[in-house]
Amino acid sequence: MTDISLSNSARDLWEKDRAHLMHPWSNLAAAKDEGSLIIAKGSGVHIEDAEGKRYLDAVGGLWCTNIGLGRNEMAEAIAEQVRTLAYCNPFVDIGSAPAAELAARIAQVAPGSINRVIFTTGGSSANETAFRIINFYNRTRGKPEKRHILVRRQSYHGSTLLTSSLTGKDQIPEFEYLRDFIHFLSAPNPYRAPDGMDEAAFGDYLIDEFQAKIDDIGAENVAAFFAEPIQGAGGVIVAPEGYLKRAWEICRKNDILFVADEVVTGFGRLGHWFASLSEFGIQPDIIASAKGLTAGYLPLGACLYTDELHEAMLQGSLEGFFGHGYTYGAHPVSCVAGLKVMEILEREAIFDHVNDVGPYFMKRLHSLDGLPIVGNVRGKKLMGGVEFVQNRATKALFPEELNIGKQVANKAEALGLMVRPIVHLNIMSPALTISRDEIDFVVDTLGASIKAVADDLVRDGVKVD
Ligand SMILES: Cc1ncc(COP(=O)(O)O)c(C=O)c1O
Numbered sequence: 001m002t003d004i005s006l007s008n009s010a011r012d013l014w015e016k017d018r019a020h021l022m023h024p025w026s027n028l029a030a031a032k033d034e035g036s037l038i039i040a041k042g043s044g045v046h047i048e049d050a051e052g053k054r055y056l057d058a059v060g061g062l063w064c065t066n067i068g069l070g071r072n073e074m075a076e077a078i079a080e081q082v083r084t085l086a087y088c089n090p091f092v093d094i095g096s097a098p099a100a101e102l103a104a105r106i107a108q109v110a111p112g113s114i115n116r117v118i119f120t121t122g123g124s125s126a127n128e129t130a131f132r133i134i135n136f137y138n139r140t141r142g143k144p145e146k147r148h149i150l151v152r153r154q155s156y157h158g159s160t161l162l163t164s165s166l167t168g169k170d171q172i173p174e175f176e177y178l179r180d181f182i183h184f185l186s187a188p189n190p191y192r193a194p195d196g197m198d199e200a201a202f203g204d205y206l207i208d209e210f211q212a213k214i215d216d217i218g219a220e221n222v223a224a225f226f227a228e229p230i231q232g233a234g235g236v237i238v239a240p241e242g243y244l245k246r247a248w249e250i251c252r253k254n255d256i257l258f259v260a261d262e263v264v265t266g267f268g269r270l271g272h273w274f275a276s277l278s279e280f281g282i283q284p285d286i287i288a289s290a291k292g293l294t295a296g297y298l299p300l301g302a303c304l305y306t307d308e309l310h311e312a313m314l315q316g317s318l319e320g321f322f323g324h325g326y327t328y329g330a331h332p333v334s335c336v337a338g339l340k341v342m343e344i345l346e347r348e349a350i351f352d353h354v355n356d357v358g359p360y361f362m363k364r365l366h367s368l369d370g371l372p373i374v375g376n377v378r379g380k381k382l383m384g385g386v387e388f389v390q391n392r393a394t395k396a397l398f399p400e401e402l403n404i405g406k407q408v409a410n411k412a413e414a415l416g417l418m419v420r421p422i423v424h425l426n427i428m429s430p431a432l433t434i435s436r437d438e439i440d441f442v443v444d445t446l447g448a449s450i451k452a453v454a455d456d457l458v459r460d461g462v463k464v465d
Contacts, residue, residue: 010050013038024159037413042069045431045438047418055413058428058442059420063232063264064291067344068431074297074340081336090119090330098335105342106289106304111277113307114287119330120301123263123290124158127226129303130259130286131162132324134224137257137309140316147181148217150210150225150256154187154234157226157261157288166226169234183217185209187231188239191376191387191395203240210247219254224286229275232264235425236378236385248282257309260284263301267292268345268432270381271354279380285309295341300334354432357439358382364443371447372454372464373404384428386446391465397424402462404453411449417442 007013018035026036038050045068047057060066067074081098088096103117118133120126131149138146151157153168165178168187186209193202214222229244231237251258260282265275266289272278274287286309290301314320328334345351358381365377365384375389388405390398398404405421412419412426419426419442428442457464 010038013050044068044070045434053416055416055418056430056438056441056445057418058430058446059418060429060431061296062291062420063269063429064294064296066268066292066295066432067341067348067350068433069296071344073344074295074337077336077340078297078333081333085332088330088332090327091325096330096332096335098332098339099330102335102338102342105339106302109273109342110287110304111274112283114284114304115307116305116310118303118305118325119335120290120303121326121328122158122299122301123261123288124160124163124301125326125329126263126288126290126301126303127157127163127166127259127261128160129324130224130226130288130305132322133286133303133305133309133313134257134259136316136322137312138223140313140320143220145221146223146255148222149182150185150213150222151182152185152187152227152231154189154231154237155226155228155261156231156233157228183213185213187234187237188243189231189235189237190240191378199240203243203246206240206243207246207250210250214250214254214256219256222254222256224257224259225251226259226261228261228263229265229280230270230380230383232383232427232429233422235387235422236383236427238378238380244280245282248284257285258282259286259288261288263288263290264292264383264429267295267341268351268354269383269429271351271358273351293341294334294337297341298331298334298337299328300331300338301329348433350432354381357434357436360436361434361439361442364439367443368447368450371450373398373457374450379428382430382432382434386426386450388424388426388450390463393465398462400424407453407456408446408449411452412445415445415449417445417449419446 014035039047040050041048045056046054048054085096106117107115118129120129151166151168155168157163157166165182168184171177186206188206190199190202248258260276262274270279276282276284285306287304293302294300361382361384362379368374368386369377373388374386375392375395376387378385390396405423405425408426409419409421419428454464
């Protein structure tokens with residue numbers, strides 16, 4: 001029995017949360033009025049709120065509960081490590097068995113010569129670490145001017161000062177961002193391609209733009225391209241076929257490092273340890289990872305990089321002193337969670353399952369194509385998104401204040417389904433263990449929610465074409 005007392009009263013929790021807890025990415029005014037839904041339990045793909053209402057969590061926590069919630073063997077492995085060694089200083093020349101084992105295990109499954117691991121606290125710090133490596137590497141080899149970074153609109157790389165600056169979503173006016181060395185390219189979203197361009201022509205357009213941007217900055221000044229293999233939080237954007245590989249080839253030709261931000265796509269979401277090579281045929285220099293690495297059981301991120309980068313960095317001044325890292329990077333309990341997750345992914349052949357049910361999820365999701373207000377259904381395997389539009393012919397969006405994604409998500413929530421609203425989108429990334437029946441529930445419930453919102457809009461006199 002625990003001595004920590006948690007209130008059982010849903011109302012009491014709601015009030016405490018509203019009065020004291022600032023949620024990440026919350027809208028302060030709405031949070032003040034509406035508060036938050038308090039989740040009390042989770043098992044498999046389901047979660048339960050403090051009032052006992054059950055939901056199928058098609059968001060998978062936040063792209064992370066890959067092996068499903070509530071597994072006893074995770075609890076046991078974590079508890080055992082807490083008893084054995086709850087914390088270990090990871091700095092300089094001290095380490096722990098779980099950290100060493102997990103680094104070696106990741107190196108086995110990472111593509112090519114990516115054999116080096118720096119553990120971090122999450123995805124933002126993994127991308128921060130990638131940037132530090134790039135910096136260190138280029139300065140070590142006498143190229144301090146090689147510091148410019150290419151990113152794409154609608155990318156999401158994190159929430160620190162640097163990673164929010166690398167992020168290509170709308171910048172928030174009250175925040176300051178780094179600007180002088182960060183360059184944005186078009187979002188590779190075929191649905192929003194310039195008028196009349198088919199997917200192949202759009203791919204060419206993006207590659208021309210990529211090359212032109214490098215020429216403009218000067219290849220000698222461009223350090224890296226940060227790219228999510230599929231842009232997640234920007235709206236599950238699957239780039240035109242072949243585009244990622246062509247961009248990677250240009251990077252190689254121009255001595256530009258390719259950073260694959262696989263915080264979402266790694267550890268099984270696309271049916272592989274990492275999507276870069278297995279799904280897109282590219283060999284990155286650096287991979288940022290987090291989320292699925294511990295399947296949400298504990299916080300952990302990892303920045304993985306090649307032996308070649310490591311060898312070059314050894315030549316740095318002060319004996320290659322890499323003065324970077326975090327107190328809770330390589331946390332032994334998180335690393336044990338990572339090892340257990342990798343064991344479960346393999347033992348239960350979860351990637352095979354993803355490769356089986358992923359296409360089924362896509363097929364079922366496309367049954368929403370003809371519904372009113374549905375402009376575009378997209379995704380791959382267990383990453384799915386639906387974009388809502390006011391006019392399906394012109395692809396015009398609803399006014400932002402209608403908060404259309406949230407309206408649909410609210411209807412779904414009432415029907416026991418969690419999807420993630422992002423402005424005019426709903427996005428989904430369920431636990432990888434989701435069954436076909438559960439996928440049917442997700443799609444049928446989402447369809448019913450969309451129809452209900454479309455009916456409400458018509459009833460309220462909003463034009464829907
Ligand atoms: C692609 C990608 N990179 C980085 C991050 C940031 O990770 P974290 O929130 O763990 O810092 C996220 C989070 O959603 C992400 O989706």
